[in-house]
Amino acid sequence: MKSLIYRTICFIALVSGYTAAYAQSAAPAVGVAKVTGSLVNEQGKAADYATVSLLKAKDSIVVKGALSNENGTYSFTGIRPGNYVVKATMVGYAPGISAPVSVTASSTTVNVPAIKMQPSTHNLNTVNVVGTKPLIERRSDRTVVNVENSVLAAGNSAMEILEKAPGVSVDKDDNISLNGKQGVTVMINDKLTYLSSAQLATLLRSTDGNTIQSLEIISNPSAKYDAAGNSGIINIKLKKNRESGTNGNLTATAALGKYFRDNTSLTLNHKEGKFSFFGTLSRGDTKRENNIHIDRNVPGADSTTYFSQQTKMLDDNHYNNYRVGADFAMTSKNTLGFVASGYYNPDGSNNNNTTYIGSQPNVFSSYQNTLTTISQTYKNFALNINDKLEIDSNGQALSVDLDYSKFNNNSNAQYDTYFYNLNGSTMAPPQMLRNQTPSTIDIHTAKADYTLPFNKTTKLEFGGKYSDVKTDNDLEAQINTPTGYINDTTRTNHFIYSEKIGAGYVNFNKSFKKTSIQFGVRAENTSSNGNLVNSHQVVDRNYLNFFPSAFINQTINDKNEIGFNYSRRIDRPSYEDLNPFVYYLDQYTYMQGNPFLKPQYTNAFEINYTYNHNINVTLGYSHTSDVITEVIITDTVKKATYQTTLNLQSQDSYNLNINVPYTFTKWWTGNANFTGFYLGFKSGNSQPGVVNNGYLNSGKAAYQIKTTSTFKITKTFKAEFMTNYQSELQYGYYTVKAQYNFDGGLSQSLWNKKANIKLSVSDIFNTRKNNVIAHSNDNIIDIHQKNETRVGRLTFTYNFGNSKIKARDHQTGADDEKNRVKNQ
Incomplete structure (x- = not known):
């Protein structure tokens, strides 16, 4: 136990030191701007989680990279004056490239016209996926744990995956707690399960982790949700599909x-x-x-x-x-x-x-x-x-x-x-x-x-x-x-x-x-x-x-x-x-x-x-x-x-x-x-x-x-x-x-x-x-x-x-x- 605590403290110190160094190196300079834009597919819908790169227009050197979010939008911060193009790649689509945009010394935000992604006519075997969703994302009203591509999700049940989520713990009687508090409401695809802790545990232990896309942890839900759950809501999102x-x-x-x-x-x-x-x-x-x-x-x-x-x-x-x-x-x-x-x-x-x-x-x-x-x-x-x-x-x-x-x-x-x-x-x-x-x-x-x-x-x-x-x-x-x-x-x-x-x-x-x-x-x-x-x-x-x-x-x-x-x-x-x-x-x-x-x-x-x-x-x-x-x-x-x-x-x-x-x-x-x-x-x-x-x-x-x-x-x-x-x-x-x-x-x-x-x-x-x-x-x-x-x-x-x-x-x-x- 003592050695584990020592290793844990050392690890947090290492992460904290890295974070401080990163914060110093990432401090905004004078005369930098934000470059933002969006991606849409051939149907005009958001092209989510595409790999987006900001390139120098002169020699195509990559300046920064990002992923488009679920709304198809992306942004690059701390961009110095110069001429740039934005390149987007996505599985099943040809690369999309924007017209050149200019960042001046007086620019604060530069908006890039929407890039329309066109379906690729090439064999998908030649496509190399560069970007992946981070394991944990913080959104305005919730924390999202993207377990879909996690190694530890494979073969685990939904209960075992839930035990690994930030702030979540499960006691000896399978009661689920969030930030130390019991009374969590568990939903599956935004549907209440109507189950007790014992029956809910049975369901979660019988839900294959490979069918789960993500966990959404909503510690303080809005009035749109049922008022039940003093500790908040954990929403289990199952994998879905769309297109033809x-x-x-x-x-x-x-x-x-x-x-x-x-x-x-x-x-x-x-x-x-x-x-x-x-x-x-x-x-x-x-x-x-x-x-x-x-x-x-x-x-x-x-x-x-x-x-x-x-x-x-x-x-x-x-x-x-x-x-x-x-x-x-x-x-x-x-x-x-x-x-x-x-x-x-x-x-x-x-x-x-x-x-x-x-x-x-x-x-x-x-x-x-x-x-x-x-x-x-x-x-x-x-x-x-x-x-x-x-x-x-x-x-x-x-x-x-x-x-x-x-x-x-x-x-x-x-x-x-x-x-x-x-x-x-x-x-x-x-x-x-x-x-x-x-x-x-x-x-x-x-x-x-x-x-x-x-x-x-x-x-x-x-x-x-x-x-x-x-x-x-x-x-x-x-x-x-x-x-x-x-x-x-x-x-x-x-x-x-x-x-x-x-x-x-x-x-x-x-x-x-x-x-x-x-x-x-x-x-x-x-x-x-x-x-x-x-x-x-x-x-x-x-x-x-x-x-x-x-x-x-x-x-x-x-x-x-x-x-x-x-x-x-x-x-x-x-x-x-x-x-x-x-x-x-x-x-x-x-x-x-x-x-x-x-x-x-x-x-x-x-x-x-x-x-x-x-x-x-x-x-x-x-x-x-x-x-x-x-x-x-x-x-x-x-x-x-x-x-x-x-x-x-x-x-x-x-x-x-x-x-x-x-x-x-x-x-x-x-x-x-x-x-x-x-x-x-x-x-x-x-x-x-x-x-x-x-x-x-x-x-x-x-x-x-x-x-x-x-x-x-x-x-x-x-x-x-x-x-x-x-x-x-x-x-x-x-x-x-x-x-x-x-x-x-x-x-x-x-x-x-x-x-x-x-x-x-x-x-x-x-x-x-x-x-x-x-x-x-x-x-x-x-x-x-x-x-x-x-x-x-x-x-x-x-x-x-x-x-x-x-x-x-x-x-x-x-x-x-x-x-x-x-x-x-």
């Missing part, structure tokens, strides 16, 4: 940790005339081990009982995902489309749990062994119908989405517990329990968005959304008796939850010469009903909330830009957290939901600064009231410890993020990301059984460092390495110990870049662990967890067909609700 023709991608991965894993995916795209079709199929098998060791003491009226618990969990997961869709261009300005997606994911778990029990630390008088067998199936079908109408060429547009999604989750569990004296003799008859837990979730949503430009610098956006969600969870529990299994009334329960949300928003955008502003407000009315059928308890809620947001960006000069944003957000309890069902590890350790949870509200402020378009610094603060927090409760009568979720009084969060891309040489580039944060929790609520009786005033500063280095060894062979270190942090009643890991990979392009073979290893030194302590007064819970994190992967990818094809990138409206579905 047919293309596809086939990927196969073999992986080995302690057990063998494999996954394959096939993507096909076709466009002909007004029709375009796209589809993705992926399947995989993952077997992984998870080892947990828990030491705890439970105080009683007269004495304290000590427990030492060891659990080996073996999960055998299989996934089958599909996504198909089509677009029909009814006119040049009106496109109608549909997307159907779903999955069928069966999996099984075999857990072996041994718990030693005694009246003194490390002195045990008995033990029990619980063997658990769980068989589960997760099914989902989702359908989206969408229509987008471009009303005029000024940008006036209307889009409409209708969504339906259905989840069917079924779980059958058998718990067999055997009781022994310390010498191994039987202490009591075994206890046999079993559960059947069918669960269904139905989601209907409809939304519309309208954009009204007043001129080139001013526009108004407004829209509305309605969602209707119903969950039905039926826990059927039995206990074995001498006459056979009978219904266990103490555990059997039926929980039905329904929720309706009506929302509307308005956004105003205005751009000035160096300033852009956006102000908006979103209103959401929520009506919910939670019905505990067996106990005849009903929780009804109806509330209206307003969520304002504001964004201001100021360009100081060519190298300095600063922005400020504010938003108010809400997090409604997940469907799993509301479900009062009890899920056992053994009779002394279990988890239980809370149907009386209230939503939490967050006010978030953020200041961001960008230097030279690539070094980004973000400073944020947020205050959350009625914060939804996991807690550990002790039942001193049953001597049991269980996890549940409560509303604590408040959480204050401070965070600082610094992202620095670097280029040491043409063959060594990378990125360094530092996130520092402080999480402070307060609670004055009396909660019997909770650590400190529910009273809490805790907080601790923490930090996370992630670095990525890419080495271009040859034109077709590269290596990539990533380090990650997270310091010890405090989250509510929990202290999470420091963790770190090191990943590496190699990539070789084949057959004129139509194929690729990649070898990567995650957590090379097998150092990543989850160690958590809840410690207060006489109640101590010490958890040590080691997942199977060191996995080697060999991935082969083959691209076929027309490499230019892309399909309309469309997002639906049923994303926020999906993000709250959990395994029941």
